[in-house]
Amino acid sequence: MQSTSTPTHCPYCALQCGMNLTPAQQGGVEVRDRTDFPVNRGALCGKGRTAPQVLSSRVRLTSPLVRAGDGTLAPATWDEALDRITGELTRIRAEHGADALGVFGGGGLTNEKAYALGKFARVVLGTSQIDYNGRFCMSSAAAAGIKAFGLDRGLPFPLEDIPRTGCVILVGSNPAETMPPALRYFTELRANGGTLIVVDPRRTRTAEQADLHLAPRPGTDLALALGLLHLVVAEGRTDEEYIQRRTSGWEEARAAAMAHWPEYVERITGVPVPQLREAVRLFCEPEHAMVLTARGPEQQSKGTDTVGAWINLCLATGRAGRPLSGYGCLTGQGNGQGGREHGQKADQLPGYRKLDDPAARAHVAGVWGVDPDSLPGPGRSAYELLDALGGDIRSLLLMGSNPVVSAPRAAHVEERLRSLEFLAVCDVVLSETAALADVVLPVTQWAEETGTTTNLEGRVLLRRRALTPPDGVRSDLEVMHGIAARLGVEKGFPTDPEEVFEELRRASAGGPADYSGITYRRLAEENGVFWPCPGGAEPGEGGALDAPGAGREEGGSPDAGAGLGEDASLDAPGADDPARDGDGGAGAHPHPGTPRLFLDGFATPDGRARFVPVTHRAAAEEPDDEYPVLLTTGRVVAQYQSGAQTRRVDELNAAAPSAFVELHPRLAVRLGTAEGDPVAVVSRRGRAVAPARITPHIRPDTVFMPFHWPGAGRANTLTNPALDPTSRMPEFKVCAVRLERA
Structure with missing residues (x-):
């Protein structure tokens, strides 16, 4: 462990709040305010302040687990676990083809991990069947x-x-x-x-x-x-x-x-x-x-x-x-923005390039050293991939997600996961999804590894390692390196995150999300760099400042940082610092990044924004006599996403120990229920039971449930997987239900 304070960022939401980690007297680290980071200016929520508690060996995994002959998960060596994974992947690919191998990522993975996972799926496994839980977010x-x-x-x-x-x-x-x-x-x-x-x-x-x-x-x-x-x-x-x-x-x-x-x-x-x-x-x-x-x-x-x-x-x-x-x-997941930019999405290549674009395929294949024709085409979106498990998708490698709790129609998704021939999960804790796996690999956490994330502003940030991970724990990059080597791909999957980021820079260069002008050195010296940030161009001398969407306000000066004319307070950070050199590609002055987009034009062929005519239509599932009430879901302050980590923190559990059903007093009277009584919420997909929380602060025709808990109170047992035709987003936020006294 380092002896001094380590400036880094919170592992939870897309604010990526700045914090300092200092050695704790009892071992491990504790959180201290970091007032120099402009996003949170020292403020932290309870989740951020208690984040080090999940680093404890009391709650986290420290050894690989392999499903034994009696059906239990038993500790194993890393060689045994990786050999089991590669053996099963090899068998299934030989019997059913590469697209029988599924990969599912997460919006909490660092940019380096998300980039490597997309490359791993397409280069090592040769599968098109990769997507991630960010599909459910933004x-x-x-x-x-x-x-x-x-x-x-x-x-x-x-x-x-x-x-x-x-x-x-x-x-x-x-x-x-x-x-x-x-x-x-x-x-x-x-x-x-x-x-x-x-x-x-x-x-x-x-x-x-x-x-x-x-x-x-x-x-x-x-x-x-x-x-x-x-x-x-x-x-x-x-x-x-x-x-x-x-x-x-x-x-x-x-x-x-x-x-x-x-x-x-x-x-x-x-x-x-x-x-x-x-x-x-x-x-x-x-x-x-x-x-x-x-x-x-x-x-x-x-x-x-x-x-x-x-x-x-x-x-x-x-x-x-x-x-x-x-x-x-307002992006939700910790690296929800970066996670959707660099290739773990079904239709995407690094730099926010489209997988079906021949020029994009040629560029990225050149960086990867493979034939563009060897790259598979777009695959299924997240829910469609999960729904296909046990059918033509026979195995799944899952990193950084817990769909047993977080996916819509969760009981069905759980059944699909159980039907797989083989499931391998990389996680910090034994989540509800990991508990179903044939192999569980314990991986490093935010404070035990270095890597970059991109917050909801498009600000690329450097998380710094503050702790040595426990014996028996490896990084996701090491996992991919180990599997790739066993499958015959000896090169191309380094374990050093900075080396991965350097390749990501090259792969993203010239793409919509251009990170080529960003380096670890810059991120260590600055409070983040906003993309697009191309390498090799001085501010005001080409690059993204002349590209549609990244330039100047009408009548403004091309020399004013991100192009906002005379308003110096809005200038891009570092744009007036000619002393910086060497980072961001050729040229003495690295590109300052682009805090504000679209000031001179939009990123369309003609530079104009496009109105899209739309008309109202009903939700996929409207109330009727059998299901007369609407359900909507969301979060509470003390828990995060599927709760896999926050539910292991005593202080957070004390504040929010379990699921509940929020309903209006008039609805409670009709149901004949009182505060705290168990209420069953029933949809066409299943039934959830949780205590009533009666409040006038909700519509009388609507009930609300938070989605952080598994078991009887699992809200996503109820939710509707009806998909948006463009984004393939499921309809988490509205479905028809009925209420019963439980």
């Missing part, structure tokens, strides 16, 4: 962003811009519980005279901070956005000059919105017309405004269209591609 926002702007980056501006805008519409997000250090940005917004509008069927802790809370019926966010755009047009609040100069497709989108008049939208959403009009006034009157979406509107079978409707609202009012205005997605 894929609809990504798809909508690419349609409208030509590029997806969660936030196209830093968080620091939020307090300086005039109004924020926060749609389906509860940062007070999901990423508490981010709440200060919205508090500062209001302190500066700006307004906050929260769209959520529940009056959450975040909604309590809002100037206006809109509580639509779950599954109707698309109609709500269209209704607001209708009013913008009807009240003459569109920015016609901006629309003409910087967009295309307005007439079609306008016509679609005009079919959603206020009274019609009120009937669909339950949001009163006066509230719709007030929202439009608050959003349109300031000079600057933003719309931020999260899982609420995105985790729907029409999530891409829903996000597209909110983007249309921004475009119609001139609120995109300008300082202190725009649309952004």
Whole structure:
């Protein structure tokens, strides 16, 4: 263990809060504030402060486990475990072909691991069947962003811009519980005279901070956005000059919105017309405004269209591609942004390149030293891959995910996992999914390894190793190296994360997510670097500053950092430091990175943003006489994702020990249940039971369950795997249920 404090980042959400790790008297490390990191400025939530507790050998895996003849998982040596894995993969591939081998990754893997996993699947295994749990997180926002702007980056501006805008519409997000250090940005917004509008069927802790809370019926966010755009047009609040100069497709989108008049939208959403009009006034009157979406509107079978409707609202009012205005997605998982950029997604190659693009295949194959024709084509999306397990997919290698708890229709997914001929899981703890595996490999955690992540702003960060991992634990990179070598691929899978990152830089060069100008040295010296950051170009002398979407505000100077004219406070970090050299490729001055996108143009062929006409449609499953209530799901402040790690921390479990069913008092009266009584929630896919939590802060036609727990209270037993046709996102956020006294 190092004797001094190690600056690093939290292992949990996409804020990637800065923290310092210092040696603890009782051994291990403890968390100390790191005030120099601009995202959280020293603030941490309870999950971040207690993160070192999961490093304890009391809760984590320290030895490989192999399924014995009697069906139990027994400790084994690494050679025994890796030999078992390679033997089974070799047998299954010989009998059924390469696509019988599935690979499933995670949005918490570092950039290096995500990159190596995509390469491993395609080069070593030769399979197209790879995807990751980030498909369940922000894929609809990504798809909508690419349609409208030509590029997806969660936030196209830093968080620091939020307090300086005039109004924020926060749609389906509860940062007070999901990423508490981010709440200060919205508090500062209001302190500066700006307004906050929260769209959520529940009056959450975040909604309590809002100037206006809109509580639509779950599954109707698309109609709500269209209704607001209708009013913008009807009240003459569109920015016609901006629309003409910087967009295309307005007439079609306008016509679609005009079919959603206020009274019609009120009937669909339950949001009163006066509230719709007030929202439009608050959003349109300031000079600057933003719309931020999260899982609420995105985790729907029409999530891409829903996000597209909110983007249309921004475009119609001139609120995109300008300082202190725009649309952004609040990415959830720790490396959810980087995880979807470098190749563990079914249709993707590193640098956010498309797998079916011949030029992209040729570039990446050149970096990998393989024939482009040897690379398989796109495979199944996450749920479709899980649904195919035990069919034509006979084995699965899984890293950094716990689909037994986190996948929709979870009981079915669990059954599919059990039906596999072979399952290997790499994890820190014995998760519910790992407990089903034939081989479990114990891998290093955040504080025991170095690697990069990319936070929700597109800021690439360096996590630093602060501890030596326990004996018997290896990194995911070492796992891939060991399996690849046993399968005859001796080179191309280094175990040093910096060496992997150097290859990632080359593979991403010239792609939409260009990391080629970023190095470990730069990341160690700076508080992150925003992509795109191409190598080999000086600021203002070509590179991404001349590419669509990364350049200057109209009339601005090409020398002003990220191109924001005379507003020095918005300049890119480091853009005025000619002393830095040697990093980021050839040239004395490395590219400063791009904190703010789209200021000079969008990343489309003509540089214009594209309106996408959308219309409201119902959720895949609407209430009926048998299932008359709507279920929506989400998180609580003390737990994270599937809870595999946070449920092993005593302090967090004391704050949130189990699942619950949140319901309105009127619904509780009809059911005849009281606070704390067990309630059964039943959908067409299964049944979950948890104590009642009665509150007036939820719609009477809706119940809410958090999704962090397995067993009887597993919320995802109930959820609907109906998929968005573009993003392939399942409809986690709305399904029809009935309630029973348990």
